[in-house]
Amino acid sequence: MADQLIRATAADGGIRAVGVISNRLCEEARQRHKLSYVATAALGRTMSAGLLLASSMKRAESRVNIRIRGNGPMGGLMVDAGLDGTVRGYVDNPGVELPTNAQGKLDVGGAIGQDGYVYVIRDVGYGYPYSSTVELVSGEIGDDLTHYLATSEQTPSALFLGVFVDGNGVQAAGGLLIQILPKAASDPELVALLESRLSSLQGFTPLLQAGKTLPMIFEELLGDMGLEIFPETQLVRFHCGCSFDRVLGALKLLGEAELRDMIEKDNGAEATCHFCGEVYKANIDQLEQLIDELKTAN
Numbered sequence: 001m002a003d004q005l006i007r008a009t010a011a012d013g014g015i016r017a018v019g020v021i022s023n024r025l026c027e028e029a030r031q032r033h034k035l036s037y038v039a040t041a042a043l044g045r046t047m048s049a050g051l052l053l054a055s056s057m058k059r060a061e062s063r064v065n066i067r068i069r070g071n072g073p074m075g076g077l078m079v080d081a082g083l084d085g086t087v088r089g090y091v092d093n094p095g096v097e098l099p100t101n102a103q104g105k106l107d108v109g110g111a112i113g114q115d116g117y118v119y120v121i122r123d124v125g126y127g128y129p130y131s132s133t134v135e136l137v138s139g140e141i142g143d144d145l146t147h148y149l150a151t152s153e154q155t156p157s158a159l160f161l162g163v164f165v166d167g168n169g170v171q172a173a174g175g176l177l178i179q180i181l182p183k184a185a186s187d188p189e190l191v192a193l194l195e196s197r198l199s200s201l202q203g204f205t206p207l208l209q210a211g212k213t214l215p216m217i218f219e220e221l222l223g224d225m226g227l228e229i230f231p232e233t234q235l236v237r238f239h240c241g242c243s244f245d246r247v248l249g250a251l252k253l254l255g256e257a258e259l260r261d262m263i264e265k266d267n268g269a270e271a272t273c274h275f276c277g278e279v280y281k282a283n284i285d286q287l288e289q290l291i292d293e294l295k296t297a298n
């Protein structure tokens with residue numbers, strides 16, 4: 001199944017549900033950054049969450065950045081996701097591997113650590129972006145972002161994130177966000193029913209591995225609560241906006257002396273994009289060209 005995002009509502013718009021399947025984009029991130037198993041799970045969960053958080057924004061160019069910093073051996077990670085369905089990201093120490101935790105699962109909480117912060121920035125494309133910081137709850141990412149949504153955005157939310165990765169790569173990945181909007185929050189019976197339904201859910205990847213599609217999962221959880229699934233399926237993908245031209249632009253900012261130094265000492269310049277791992281190389285001729293451009297500009 002292609003990577004995709006599907007939206008739904010229930011209870012006359014009082015419940016908002018979004019689901020995402022992200023196998024391929026998680027696998028692409030794993031390969032690009034040579035991620036360990038636990039780093040694949042950490043980044044994959046956060047990329048799915050970024051797409052789910054961005055999905056409720058209105059303006060086409062809206063983006064969500066999630067930065068997590070913890071005291072564990074993996075350090076932290078960064079994800080940039082857009083309402084347009086593109087996402088990119090990286091982890092600070094991609095090679096860190098840990099034994100599985102007591103539940104036999106990849107120890108994302110141990111890799112990130114329990115002490116640290118989640119920074120979320122919502123940028124609608126103009127004016128000051130909205131940013132907020134909360135402390136980590138467990139470092140497992142789902143808990144941490146649920147806490148963020150409840151405290152910073154005051155929206156009671158259930159967030160399920162999962163990545164199943166083995167020796168052949170990412171086998172299943174995705175996420176589910178269910179939010180209770182103000183008009184439904186005052187209905188205690190509905191909230192209790194939803195909570196009991198969600199508490200019976202044993203994670204998200206087991207559902208995908210059992211062959212369930214997003215509409216089937218929505219149907220099971222919300223089918224008797226006036227579920228309405230939006231007909232549009234949005235495709236989502238790993239995408240980074242970096243380019244050789246941008247790298248040249250950044251090199252040019254270093255100035256003539258620095259560029260001369262690169263020509264003499266390194267026979268060129270090499271830059272790696274943090275977000276996607278793409279390596280860009282500028283040769284001596286290209287650096288000379290930049291110096292010429294600097295001279296003619298002055």
Ligand SMILES: [Zn+2]
Pocket residue numbers: 240241242273274275276277278
């Ligand atoms: Zn890039």
